[in-house]
Amino acid sequence: MPEPRPIALLGRAGSTALAALGGAVLGLVGSFTHQSIPPLGIVMALATAATLLLGVRATTRGRLPTLAAALLLGGVVGWLAIPSPSGSVIIPGNAPGYAWILGLGIIALLVLAWPDVQRPHRAAPTSIETTPEEDKDRTAL
Secondary structure, three states: OOOOOHHHHHHHHHHHHHHHHHHHHHHHHHHHHOOOOOOHHHHHHHHHHHHHHHHHHHHOOOOHHHHHHHHHHHHHHHHHHOOOOOOOOOOOOOHHHHHHHHHHHHHHHHHHHOOOOOOOOOOOOOOOOOOHHHHHHHHHO
């Protein structure tokens, strides 16, 4: 197995860090907005989470960046679901709150479990020049 190049490792680390940051930001924003305008708020929050995770999975190699985004997304949501010392919670124990937490878990599991899609390989370019045998066949017609 060839040695990984430092540039490739740096690119993977950067894409993983950006995906994790995106997951954390989405977890924060989605947790504050999922309760707004029922049921549109929860639908939009879950659709945005699915779009982020699917986009990261489709544009990066491997599952590590998607896993990082899902873990930070779930970590922020879990942290905001814990009651503060004063007793207030950002994600209450109601239907949209449970849908937000459980929906994120289901979406993350589906995106991470989805098999890798193999891109079709391009055929090698062929020459448009003909061989002498092909020229003889054409003139015989």
